Amino acid sequence: MEPKMPHIRIIEPSEKSADLDSDSHNQKAKLRFAVPSAPTKGLGRRSRHVTFSSTPAVNRSRMNLGNPSHRMGPLGGRRKVILAPGHSAMDWERIKKDKNLRNIDPSEFPMRITKARLQQHHSRRDCWVSLNGKVFDITNYLDFHPGGRDLLVENAGKDATLIFQKYHPWVNYERILDACFIGFLV
């Protein structure tokens, strides 16, 4: 026997419902779908309501809708790159455990690094960045960065705190780069 399909009721705009929020100024529209859930003991069948919000990407970025807008490139859309095989976040976690990623003398750790010293490490093969006063040797991380290697290399040898916050304030860099921490900016 064919399985019984759940009934989904789409509330039409003509139905004057408090659930429907159509705001032409913000070009934002919300539709609310009634999705029946499994029978609940003693309470009978109850509908769960799922709200879908449709706002075109270009408007999201103009409207500055919180975090997702930080992810937009200048033309809208995400700027994530396709990472090479073996360069996922999981691979990075494994590599961090297996290798010593601090290319410094252990007796020097943690280093006191001046801005001039930081600036000397500004290339793809030798790439240090400072984030909130901490310095990381991210040479080994470059190919694992979901935003691409080039953006990191452009900031090599620099304090990247502001640009980092601009793109992804939610990213826990201290955890991702724990094995690459080499010292403090002085």
Ligand code: HEM
């Ligand atoms: C050096 C430390 C950094 C770390 C550990 C890091 C880490 C990450 C992570 C984990 C993501 C994926 C975020 C997500 O999926 O929500 C990401 C994406 C991205 N990052 Fe970074 N990032 C760093 C620095 C930077 C810098 C300096 C820039 C810009 C110059 C940058 C630009 C981007 C961009 C454009 C994306 C793609 C955003 C998207 O469209 O989803 N990142 N980064």
